[in-house]
Amino acid sequence: MAPQDTIRRHTISVLVDNEPGVLARVIGLFSGRGYNIESLTVAEVNEKDSLSRITVVTSGTPMIIEQIKAQLDRLVPVHKVKDLTLAGPFIEREMALVKVSGSGEKRVEALRIADIFKARVVDATITSFVFEITGTAEELNRFVELMDQLGLVDISRTGAVAMSRGAAGL
Template identity: 65%
Template sequence: MNQPASAYFIEDRHDPNETHTLAVLVQNEPGVLARVIGLFSGRGYNIESLTVSETESQKHLSRITIVTTGTPMVIEQIKHQLDRMIPVYRVVDMTLTKRSIERELAMVKVRGQGEHRVEALRLADAFRARVIDATTESFVFEITGNTDKINQFIDLMRPLGLVEVSRTGVAAIGRGPEGM
């Protein structure tokens, strides 16, 4: 690349991006989520998915699951930057452990009649989605699974009268007896 006349060196970056799922255990205190999100926006990192909830209320611990993309060097930076925050206990790269399970829940509203309605129900059954609300012209399906499965289900519902989708984002946990 021809360097422009600038006070900064502008680097060509060719490293391929990777997608990683990070589990972050934090002290549940005011502003902790803002800190984590602010880190991502402030340093130009990507958030593909973010899931937060208190997981141990006595200890005031929350677990944040973040799916992010970046070059290997950026992913490493993200983990270190998260880890050095004062209320962060641990950061675990679930993708690197290769032994983690990821799930997402989605509620999918489909509106239609006749053959479309029957087809939607048939597909829902094949995907093990449950009907949690129904009217004579609509369904709300509840589906859990990994991100790919949910994307696939939503794509199939689109021509059958997809109205809207609400997704939780990814939650992840390691296999085996050990905790994070």
């Protein structure tokens, strides 16, 4: 496979007007062209100017990623598009709630593993725990794999949030 054909995971940050329909337009851009969204988060980041940040994780060849960025940039409510993967060092985190059910030694082991991963117990009953864990997608995946062996019941994940490192903004 030539470098221009290599499919790579990209984290793209998009600053948009916080108004109805903007998220639907961004998602429509992806679905209308058959691009997959691996993770999507959105939240208001500037109440005064009514701006939201959409963080999209997608995969594609360099040509497809450039097309995605160019098409996002042309949408009217979009103020700025930044491919964090290409822009330099960036921080990316996810949060998950992980419910584990068990008793006896499995319960003790779940608590021990949670401590290693710095997961916090946010709910506990006699037969279950709900852990809150924050980290990279890979860290969360490893935690979930281990909990799966101990009585995993349910998972809820936020998707990636990200920003570039250093003093510069989006």
